[in-house]
Amino acid sequence: MFVSDNAKVNSAGNLEFSGVDTVALAQKYGTPLYVTSLDGVKASCAEFTAALEKHYGGRGMILYASKANCNTAICKAVSSSGFGLDVVSGGELYTALKAKVNPAKICFHGNNKTDSELRFAIESGVGRIFADSMSELDDIEAIAAETGKKVKVLVRANPGVEASTHEYIMTGQVDSKFGLSIEKGDALAGVLKALASEHIELAGIDCHIGSQIFEVLPFEDEAEMLMRFLVDIRELTGVTLQELNIGGGFGVRYVPSDDPLSADMIIGAVAARVKRFCAESGFPEPFLMFEPGRAIVANNGITLYTVGCVKEIEGVRNYVSIDGGMFDNPRYALYKARYTACVANRADRPADYSAAIAGKCCESGDLIGKDITIQRPERGDVLAVFTTGAYNYSMSSNYNRNPRPAMVVIENGEDRLAIRRETYADIAAFDEE
Ligand code: LLP
Numbered sequence: 001m002f003v004s005d006n007a008k009v010n011s012a013g014n015l016e017f018s019g020v021d022t023v024a025l026a027q028k029y030g031t032p033l034y035v036t037s038l039d040g041v042k043a044s045c046a047e048f049t050a051a052l053e054k055h056y057g058g059r060g061m062i063l064y065a066s067k068a069n070c071n072t073a074i075c076k077a078v079s080s081s082g083f084g085l086d087v088v089s090g091g092e093l094y095t096a097l098k099a100k101v102n103p104a105k106i107c108f109h110g111n112n113k114t115d116s117e118l119r120f121a122i123e124s125g126v127g128r129i130f131a132d133s134m135s136e137l138d139d140i141e142a143i144a145a146e147t148g149k150k151v152k153v154l155v156r157a158n159p160g161v162e163a164s165t166h167e168y169i170m171t172g173q174v175d176s177k178f179g180l181s182i183e184k185g186d187a188l189a190g191v192l193k194a195l196a197s198e199h200i201e202l203a204g205i206d207c208h209i210g211s212q213i214f215e216v217l218p219f220e221d222e223a224e225m226l227m228r229f230l231v232d233i234r235e236l237t238g239v240t241l242q243e244l245n246i247g248g249g250f251g252v253r254y255v256p257s258d259d260p261l262s263a264d265m266i267i268g269a270v271a272a273r274v275k276r277f278c279a280e281s282g283f284p285e286p287f288l289m290f291e292p293g294r295a296i297v298a299n300n301g302i303t304l305y306t307v308g309c310v311k312e313i314e315g316v317r318n319y320v321s322i323d324g325g326m327f328d329n330p331r332y333a334l335y336k337a338r339y340t341a342c343v344a345n346r347a348d349r350p351a352d353y354s355a356a357i358a359g360k361c362c363e364s365g366d367l368i369g370k371d372i373t374i375q376r377p378e379r380g381d382v383l384a385v386f387t388t389g390a391y392n393y394s395m396s397s398n399y400n401r402n403p404r405p406a407m408v409v410i411e412n413g414e415d416r417l418a419i420r421r422e423t424y425a426d427i428a429a430f431d432e433e
Helices: 022-029 038-057 073-078 088-096 115-124 134-147 187-197 218-236 262-280 294-299 332-337 422-427
Strands: 007-009 015-017 035-036 060-065 084-089 105-107 129-130 151-158 200-206 243-245 288-291 300-314 319-321 341-343 352-357 367-374 382-387 406-411 414-419
Touching: 015 022, 015 200, 022 035, 022 200, 022 300, 022 406, 022 414, 035 038, 035 294, 038 060, 038 073, 038 262, 038 288, 038 294, 038 406, 060 367, 073 088, 073 406, 073 414, 084 088, 088 105, 088 115, 088 319, 105 115, 105 341, 115 129, 115 134, 129 134, 134 187, 134 200, 187 200, 187 218, 200 218, 218 243, 262 288, 262 341, 262 382, 288 367, 294 300, 332 367
Parallel strands: 035 406, 060 084, 060 288, 084 105, 105 129, 129 151, 151 200, 200 243, 243 288, 319 352
Antiparallel strands: 007 015, 035 300, 300 319, 300 382, 341 382, 352 367, 406 414
C-alpha cells in the first residue's frame, strides 16, 4: 500500500513509521519534521553487505555516500553496520569525524576539492582520496609531501556511459565536470601522473555514472569498461591496480510505478561480469567498492508537515498548503521529482483527493508535487510525505528565512531527536547587530 516498507496504518487509524505513530511524533517534536528510521537504514546496509558477501566473498567495501543525508546519527548507524563513508566536502568529513567514524574507512570525493579540504583530509588520515583532475593530483602530491604522508588515491575515470536519468544527476557521460575521460586519454594521463607521484599510492579507479538508475546493464557495462581500462594500464605500465569503485546511483521507489533493483541484483550482476572478465583476461579479481546513498536512506525517511490552507479552485486544482516546502525539500522545484503522501491522522480513510501539495515559500514552483492523491485533508492535519530520506535535509536551505526542521531518528523502535530544529536566532546568528 505504501512506497516504504516501514509504513503501515496502526489500530488508531494513524500512519505508523518504523513502529512509531507519526501523529504522536508530530505532536511531540512539532512540524515540519524529518523522521529517519535508523533501524531501516541498518537493514538496508545489511542487504548490501550480504550481497557483497554472497556474490563476491565480501572482497570489497560498501561506502555510504553521505551527501544523501549527513549527520552524526546516520554516520554512526552506517559505520556500525560495517560500511565505509564517502564524503565530498570538509563539512561532511568533519561530521563523519565527529561521529567517530574510523578515518581509514572514509573516502574523499569531489570534483573541486579546495586546498584546505585536501589538507584537512590528509591530516585526518582518510583512507582514500578519489582524485578528480590532473591539478588535484598535483595538490595531493604537494600536501602529502609537506605532511610527510603517503596517500592512497583512486583516479576518477569517466567511462562515457550514459544512464537514463535526469540530466542534472547524470555523471558518466564524456561532457561532464566529473572525472577524467577514458575515451579522450585523460584518465590514462591521470593514472601515469599518480604513478609517478612519490607521495601517492595509486590503488585503482573509481567511477559513478549517475543517480536514480533502474537498470542493471549500465552498471555491468561500466564495470567492464573499467576492467578493460585496468588491463590497458597493466599492459602499458606493468602495474596491476587492485581497487575498483563502481559508485552509487541505485534507484529507489518514490511512486508505485518505480521498480528499483535490489542490492542483490546489482551486486550480483556486477560481480558476475567482473568475475567473467577476470577469468577471460587473466586479470586478478579487484577489491570492489559500491557507493549507495539514496538506496540506504531514501525510503527510510519521511517528512511530517501540518496542513494549513486548503484551497479548491473549481474545475482547476486543489491546493493543500503545508508548513514546509522547497526549503526542506527542493527536489520537485529542481528535478520535478515525484512523491507520494498520506494524511497521517486519516491514514485509514480512502485516498481519493487529488491536490497540489504546496510549500509556504513565495514561489509558484514551491511544490512537493502537482498531482498527489491523499485523504481529504483539513487544516491542522498531519501530512506525511514519503521517500524523503535522501537529498532532502542535505539540500535544505533557509529560503525566506525559514528555519530548517528538526530530524528525529528511530532506533530499536525508540524515537530521539538527532538534529534540533533551527530557531530564528540561529538564522540571524551570523548577521551584524
Ligand atoms: N558516488 C558519487 C561519486 C556520487 O556523486 C553520488 C551522488 C553517489 C555516489 C550516490 O548516488 P546515489 O546512490 O545516492 O544515487 N541531489 C540529487 C542526487 C545527486 C546525486 C549526486 N551524486 C537528487 O536529489 O536526486
